[in-house]
Amino acid sequence: MAEQAIWSGTISFSLVAIPVRLVKAVEPGRVSFRMLHSKDYSPLQRRMFCPEEDKMVPPDEIIRGYEIAPEKYILITDEELESVSPERSRTIEIVEFIDMKEVDSIYYDHPYYLVPLKGGEKAYRLLVEAMRRTNKAGLAKFVLGEREYLVAVKSTEGALALITLHYSEEILPDKDIAPKEEKVEAEEKSRIKKSIKKMITDFNPEKYADGRRKKIMDLLKKKAKEKVPVEAPEVEEEEGEGPADLIAALQESMRKVKKNR
Amino acid sequence: MSRKVVEIAGKRLSLSNLEKDLYPSYGFTKAHVLEYYRRISKFILPHLRDRALTLKRYPEGVEKDFFFEKRCPRHHPSWVKTAEVGRDEGEQMTVCLVNDLETLMWVENLASLELHVPLARAGSTETPDSMVFDLDPGDQANILNCVRVALILRDLLSNLRLTSYVKTSGKKGLHVYVPLNREKTTFEDTKKFSKAVARTVQKNYPELVTAKMSKEFRKAKVFINWSQNDSSKTMICVYSLRAREKPVVSFPLEWKELENLAGQDDPEKLQVMHSEAVSRAGKQGDLFREVLVKKQKLPHL
Amino acid sequence: MAGGTIWRGYIHFGDTNVPVKLHTAIKEERIQFHLLHRRDHVKLRQQMICAYEKQPVPMEEQTKGFEVEDGKYIIVDPEELEQTAPESSRLIEVHEFVKTGQIDPIFLERVYYLEPDIHLKGYNALVEALKEMDVEGICTWIMRKRSYLGALQTSGKILRLNTLRYADEVISVKSLELQKFSLSEKELKIGSELINQLTAPFQPQKFENEHEKKLRNLIEKKARGEKIAVLRPRRLKPTAPDKLLQALEASLKKVA
Numbered sequence: 001m002a003e004q005a006i007w008s009g010t011i012s013f014s015l016v017a018i019p020v021r022l023v024k025a026v027e028p029g030r031v032s033f034r035m036l037h038s039k040d041y042s043p044l045q046r047r048m049f050c051p052e053e054d055k056m057v058p059p060d061e062i063i064r065g066y067e068i069a070p071e072k073y074i075l076i077t078d079e080e081l082e083s084v085s086p087e088r089s090r091t092i093e094i095v096e097f098i099d100m101k102e103v104d105s106i107y108y109d110h111p112y113y114l115v116p117l118k119g120g121e122k123a124y125r126l127l128v129e130a131m132r133r134t135n136k137a138g139l140a141k142f143v144l145g146e147r148e149y150l151v152a153v154k155s156t157e158g159a160l161a162l163i164t165l166h167y168s169e170e171i172l173p174d175k176d177i178a179p180k181e182e183k184v185e186a187e188e189k190s191r192i193k194k195s196i197k198k199m200i201t202d203f204n205p206e207k208y209a210d211g212r213r214k215k216i217m218d219l220l221k222k223k224a225k226e227k228v229p230v231e232a233p234e235v236e237e238e239e240g241e242g243p244a245d246l247i248a249a250l251q252e253s254m255r256k257v258k259k260n261r
Numbered sequence: 262m263s264r265k266v267v268e269i270a271g272k273r274l275s276l277s278n279l280e281k282d283l284y285p286s287y288g289f290t291k292a293h294v295l296e297y298y299r300r301i302s303k304f305i306l307p308h309l310r311d312r313a314l315t316l317k318r319y320p321e322g323v324e325k326d327f328f329f330e331k332r333c334p335r336h337h338p339s340w341v342k343t344a345e346v347g348r349d350e351g352e353q354m355t356v357c358l359v360n361d362l363e364t365l366m367w368v369e370n371l372a373s374l375e376l377h378v379p380l381a382r383a384g385s386t387e388t389p390d391s392m393v394f395d396l397d398p399g400d401q402a403n404i405l406n407c408v409r410v411a412l413i414l415r416d417l418l419s420n421l422r423l424t425s426y427v428k429t430s431g432k433k434g435l436h437v438y439v440p441l442n443r444e445k446t447t448f449e450d451t452k453k454f455s456k457a458v459a460r461t462v463q464k465n466y467p468e469l470v471t472a473k474m475s476k477e478f479r480k481a482k483v484f485i486n487w488s489q490n491d492s493s494k495t496m497i498c499v500y501s502l503r504a505r506e507k508p509v510v511s512f513p514l515e516w517k518e519l520e521n522l523a524g525q526d527d528p529e530k531l532q533v534m535h536s537e538a539v540s541r542a543g544k545q546g547d548l549f550r551e552v553l554v555k556k557q558k559l560p561h562l
Numbered sequence: 563m564a565g566g567t568i569w570r571g572y573i574h575f576g577d578t579n580v581p582v583k584l585h586t587a588i589k590e591e592r593i594q595f596h597l598l599h600r601r602d603h604v605k606l607r608q609q610m611i612c613a614y615e616k617q618p619v620p621m622e623e624q625t626k627g628f629e630v631e632d633g634k635y636i637i638v639d640p641e642e643l644e645q646t647a648p649e650s651s652r653l654i655e656v657h658e659f660v661k662t663g664q665i666d667p668i669f670l671e672r673v674y675y676l677e678p679d680i681h682l683k684g685y686n687a688l689v690e691a692l693k694e695m696d697v698e699g700i701c702t703w704i705m706r707k708r709s710y711l712g713a714l715q716t717s718g719k720i721l722r723l724n725t726l727r728y729a730d731e732v733i734s735v736k737s738l739e740l741q742k743f744s745l746s747e748k749e750l751k752i753g754s755e756l757i758n759q760l761t762a763p764f765q766p767q768k769f770e771n772e773h774e775k776k777l778r779n780l781i782e783k784k785a786r787g788e789k790i791a792v793l794r795p796r797r798l799k800p801t802a803p804d805k806l807l808q809a810l811e812a813s814l815k816k817v818a
Contacts, residue, residue, distance in 0.1 A: 010798040014756060014813030016806065017798040023738070025668055027355070029731045031628070032332075035610055036635060038625040042614035049609035049618055050599050056616075057599055057606055065598040065605075066781050073596065073603055074784045083793035084780055085773045090795040097757045101663065102764035104717065105724055106587055106673040115738055122803040125743040126810075130753035136761055141769065147592065148773030150766070156666070157735040163667055168766040170590050172565060177585060177675045178719040179682050188687035195576035196659050196695055203660040203700065205669055205729035208711045215646035220628050220636055225326065229634040230627070233614050242457030246561035250461040253420035257413060258465065315632075329631045339736035377632075495632060 007144055011114060011127075011153065011160075013094040018124050019117035020092075022144075025161060026111055031216045041230040085143045092151065092162070094138035097131075100154055107165040114153065114160040124160065131155040269363040272340050276370050283322045283372060287507045289535075291372060297502065297535045298369050301510075302362050304542045305376075305500035307553055309365070312378035313346050313356035313386075315495045320372045323504040333357035334371070341367060344383035358383060374504045377495035381448075386492050388444060391552055392451040392559070393496060394437040394459070395430075395486035399471070402481050403528045407435040408519050410470055410483045413462055415516060421560055426552050427519060429531055431503035431511035436496065440555040448492050454559045455487035499549045500542070502535065510538040513548035565589065569705050570679055573688070573714065573721070575656035580688055581679040582654070582721065584705070588672065593777055647707040654723070656699035656714060665698070665713060669726045676721040685721065692716045700726075752810040759817045 005021035012018070035044040048057045064081070065073030082089050092114075116124035131137060137154035149164045265276045279292040298305070316330040333343050333355050342358040359365050359376070368376070380389040394414055396407040411427050414437050418425050426438045441451070462485060463470040471482040489496060497503065497511045512533035522530055533541070565586030573580040597606045609618035626643070627635030678685040692698065692715070699714035701723075713724045784790060801809045 010800065012798055014760065014816065015809045016801045016813060019800045025733050026727055026731050027733060029728055033626040033628055033638065034635065036625050036627040036637070037612040037614070037619050038623045040612070040614050041627065041635060041637070042612050043627075044610035044619055044624060045613055046608055047611045048597055048606040049611070050604055051607055052602070052604045053599075056609075056611060061600045062597050062606065063600045064595045065603065066593070066595055068781070068785050071605070073598055073605075074781050075598070075603070076595065076781070076784070079792045080780065080784075080790050081777075082795055083791070084776045086793040086795040088773070090797050094760075097761040098764040099761070100667070105667070105670050105715070106717070106722070107766060108667055108670045111668045113733070113735070113738055115740070117800075119800050119802070121741055121743050122745070123801050123806055126745055126749055126753050126806065129745060129750055130757050133750065133754045134757045134761075136757050139764070139769075141772075143773055146595065146777075148771055150769045150771075154667070156668070159735040159738055159740055161668060165766070166588055166590070167769060167771055169770075170588055172585075172587055172589055172675075174587070174675050174718070174720050177677045179678050179685055181682055182686065182719070183682075184686045184690050185684075188684055189691050192578055192684070192687055192691040193695060195578060196691060196697060196699075199575065199656070199699075200659045200661075200695075200697060203664040205726070205732075208700075208702065208726075208728060209730075210711075210728050211709055212646055212648060216643070219642060219646055220638070221326070223636045223638070223642075224630055227636065229630050229636050232633045232635070242453055242460075243562055246454065246457050247461075249421060249561045250417070250457060253417050254461055254465050256420050257416045260416070317631075329629070331629070335730050339734065339739070343737070493632075 005115075006112065008117065009090040009092065009142075011092040011094070011140070013097075013127065013138060016123055016127075017091075018127065019120040020114045020124065020160075021117055022112050022162065023115055025113045029210060029213060031213055031220075036232070040233050042232045081146065082143075085148060088141060088148065089143040092140045092142040092153070094140045094153065096139050097134070097136040098139050098152070099135065100137040100152065103137075103152060103165070106171055107168075109149075109164040109166050112162045112164075114162050128155045128158060128160055267366070269366060270361065272338070272363045274338070274363060274367055274370065276366070281322070281372075283319060283374065284506070284508050285322050285324055289508045291370075293508070293535075294372075294374060294502065295366060295369050297508065297539065298365055299362070300539045301500050301542060302365055304547050305498060306359070306361070306365065307547070308499050308549065309359040309376060309378060311344075311358055311360065311382040311384065313344060313383045314359050314368065314373075315377040316357070316368065316371065316373040317375040317377060317504065318371050318373045319504050323374065323506070327504065331356065338367060340364075346383055346386055356383065374502050376498045376501040378498045379492065379495050380451075380490065381492060385444075387447055389446060389448055389451050389490060389492075390440070390442045392439040392441060392455055393489050394439075394455060395489045395496070396435045396437065397484045397486055398433050399480040399482050399484065402483055404429070404433055404435065404531050405523070405526070405528050406469065406481075406483050407433075408523045408531070410462065410466075410485065411435050411437050411519060412516075412523065413466065414458070414485075417458065417462065423557055423559070424551070424555065426513065426549055427516065428499050428511055428513040428549065429533060430497060431501070431509045431532075432505065436511070438549070438552045440552045440557055441559065442554060442556045443558060446559065448490055450559055450562055451490040452487065454562060455490050459485035459487045499552075500538065508535040509533065510535055512538050512541070515548060567677070568674075571652040571654050571703060573654045573656065573676075573699075573701070575699065575701075578684060578688070580684040580721075581681070582676040582685070583679045584723065585675040585677060587675050587722070593774060644707075648704045648709045650707070651704045654701050654703040654712075654714070656701040659695075659697040659699050660713075662696050662698055662715075665726070668732055669729075670713075671725040671727055674723045674725070676723060686719075689716045689719060689721055692721075698724075746807070749807050749810060752807070752814055756810060756814050756817065759814065 008021040010017050011020050050057050064076050132155040137152045152163045281291045318328040341364050343355050345353045428436050503509050510533050567583045569584040612619050626638050711726045715722045
C-alpha cells in the first residue's frame with residue numbers, strides 16, 4: 001500500500017492524458033503531541049460545536065457559508081464549489097512548458113509528487129523523461145478544494161514533482177527594501193569574496209538537523225524514566241446493556257451454559 | 262559491534278548488534294530473536310499482513326527502556342511497505358506494514374520484540390476482521406482463572422453459533438478471538454456485542470469476573486476487556502514474542518488443551534516458549550488460520 | 563509594499579557582519595468560508611472535545627501529552643517545552659556557500675526580504691559578492707523560538723532569506739516505488755520536440771486566480787437569489803499505452 005492520495009485525476013499536455021494521484025512530498029518533522037484533558041488525561045478530539053444548542057454537530061449537518069453581511073451567509077455546497085471551474089477540478093492541464101531556472105524561488109509554495117495510476121505508467125514515464133531531456137517544466141492550473149493553484153510540474157529523480165506557485169499578486173514588491181544608496185565598497189566586497197571562497201562547498205541538506213526536535217525527544221526520554229506515564233480512562237459508551245434482542249439471546253444462551261456445567 | 266549484511270528476496274539488509282543480549286537473564290540475543298522470527302515467519306506473516314504495525318522496541322534489552330512507535334521510522338528502507346492511516350485529530354500518520362520476511366527481519370533488527378497490530382487492516386481501518394475478548398487477571402488471579410472465563414465465553418458464543426479461538430497473551434492473560442471477516446461489520450458492532458457479552462458473564466459469575474477496569478476492583482478476578490474492539494487499539498500479534506524475563510510467545514491453543522489444563526494447578530504449563538512455539542507450530546500448523554478467513558455474522562444486532 | 567519588520571539581526575560569517583531587518587515577502591488572500599449548522603445557519607466553532615466526558619474542554623484545562631504506549635502519556639508542561647526552545651540570538655550564521663541552483667526546489671520553503679538595518683555597511687558589497695560569485699549562503703538563525711535553516715540569496719539589489727526544509731522532512735522518490743517502463747527513442751524524441759514547441763518564457767503575471775473571481779461571481783449570483791447550474795467535472799480519457807505515439811504525433815501536428 002502506498003501513500004494516500006490527496007487528489008486524483010488526470011494530468012494532460014496537448015493530446016496526451018495521464019491518470020495520476022497527488023501525494024505529499026514533505027512531512028513536517030515536528031514531535032507530535034496529543035492534546036489531553038488535564039483533569040482526566042483523556043485525549044481531546046477536534047469537533048465542530050454549535051454554540052447556540054451547546055452540542056457537537058456531526059459532519060453531515062455542516063455546510064459551508066460565505067458571510068456577506070454580519071451573520072448573513074450565502075451557503076455553498078460542494079457540488080456548487082466544484083462547478084465553478086469543473087474542467088480544472090479533475091485535470092491538471094499543462095498549458096505551456098518553461099525553463100525552471102526562470103522561476104524565482106519566491107514563487108515556490110508547496111511541493112507534492114504525482115504518481116501514475118493504472119494504465120498511465122507509460123505516458124507518465126514519457127513526460128518524466130522528455131522533461132528531463134529538454135530540461136523543462138510544465139506550467140498548469142488546477143483546482144483543489146476551495147482554491148485554484150498555479151503549479152509547476154517538473155521531472156525529479158524519475159518522478160513528477162508538482163510545486164504549487166504563488167500568484168504574482170501575492171508577492172509583495174521589494175522596492176522599499178532596496179538600499180537608497182547604491183554605493184558598493186570595493187574593498188569590503190573583495191574581502192567578502194575572499195571569505196566566501198573559503199566557504200564554498202556542495203549543498204548537503206543531511207548536515208543540518210533541527211536541534212529543538214532532539215532536545216524535546218531528550219526531555220521526553222528523561223521524563224519517561226522519572227515518571228510513570230498517566231493513563232487515559234476507559235471511555236464508557238452510552239449506558240444501556242445493548243440491543244434488547246441480543247441481551248435476551250445472551251441470557252438464554254447463558255442458561256444453557258450454566259446447565260451444562 | 263558485529264554487523265552482517267543479508268540478502269532476502271533480492272533486498273539487502275544490514276543486521277547490527279547481533280550478539281546484544283536482549284533477554285539478559287535468559288541469554289537470548291538479537292541473533293536468537295531474528296532466528297525465532299525467521300523460523301516462525303511462515304505462521305506470523307499472514308497475521309501481520311496489511312496491518313499498521315506498532316513497534317515496541319527494546320534496543321537495550323527487556324530490562325531497559327522501550328520505545329513505542331506507531332509511526333513507521335523515517336529511515337525505513339524503500340522496500341518497506343507503508344500505509345497512511347488517520348488519527349482522531351484528522352492528522353495522517355505513516356505506518357509500516359509487515360508483509361514479507363525482509364520487513365520482519367528489518368523490524369526485528371530494530372529490536373521490536375513485541376509486534377502489536379490492530380484488529381482491522383490498514384486499507385479498511387473501521388472494519389475489524391475479528392472481535393476480541395482480552396482476559397486480564399487481577400493481582401491475585403492467574404491465567405487459570407482466565408481459562409475458566411475463556412471456556413464460559415466459548416460455550417456462550419457457540420450457543421449463538423459463533424466459533425471462537427484462543428491464544429495466550431504471553432503474559433498472564435488469554436485472548437479469545439471471534440473471526441468475522443465481513444465487510445459490513447464495524448467496530449461499533451463489535452464493541453456493542455462484546456460489551457453485552459462481558460456484562461452477561463460478569464452478572465452470572467460475579468465471583469470470577471469483574472466488569473471494572475480499575476485495578477482495585479480486579480484483585481482475584483478476571484477483567485473481560487471488551488474495549489480492545491476499537492480502531493485505535495492494538496493487540497499483541499499471535500506468535501509474537503513478549504518482552505518478559507524469558508522469551509515467551511503469544512501462542513494459539515486448542516480448546517481441548519485448555520479443558521485439560523483447567524483442572525490442574527500449574528499456570529506455568531500455559532506459557533509457550535520460543536523453541537516450543539516453533540516446534541508446535543511446525544507440527545500442528547497454524548491454529549489461528551481460521552481467524553483470518555472464517556466468515557461469521559454477529560447475530561441480534 | 564513589503565510586510566512590516568518581523569525580526570532584526572546580523573548576517574555573520576568570517577569577519578563579516580551585516581545588520582538586517584526581516585520582512586515577509588508573500589501575502590495570501592483567500593476567500594474565507596465559515597462552517598455553519600445546516601438547519602439554522604448558526605456559525606459553528608471548533609472545540610476540543612474530551613473523549614471521556616464528551617464535553618468541550620476550555621483552554622486552561624488542555625495539556626500536551628506524548629503517547630508512550632496505547633492510551634499512556636507523558637505530560638509535558640509548557641514551561642518544560644519552553645526550556646527546549648533555542649536561546650534567542652540575533653545572529654544569522656552563514657555556515658557555507660553553495661552554487662546557485664544546487665538546492666532542489668523541494669527544500670525551498672518561504673522567502674523573506676532583508677532590509678539593511680541601522681547603517682548600510684556591507685549590505686551592497688554582500689549583494690554584489692554573492693551575485694558575482696553566483697552563490698547562496700546556507701545559514702541558520704533563531705526566530706520566534708524556533709531554529710531555522712535557510713539560504714541567503716540575492717535578487718536585484720536586495721538580500722533575501724529562503725527558509726529550507728530539513729532533509730528528513732522530504733519524502734524520497736524511492737518510497738513512491740515507481741515502475742520502470744521502457745520507451746522507444748521515437749516516442750521520446752517526439753515528446754521532447756512537443757515540449758520544446760510548447761515552451762514559453764515564464765511570465766507569472768499572465769496567470770490570475772480566475773477561479774476565485776468566478777467563485778465571487780457565484781456567491782453574488784446566489785446572494786441575488788439566482789439559480790446556480792451545477793456542472794459535473796469530467797475526467798479525461800487516459801491515453802492508452804499503445805496509442806501514445808499516435809497521440810504525440812497528432813499533438814505535434816497540432817502545434818506545428
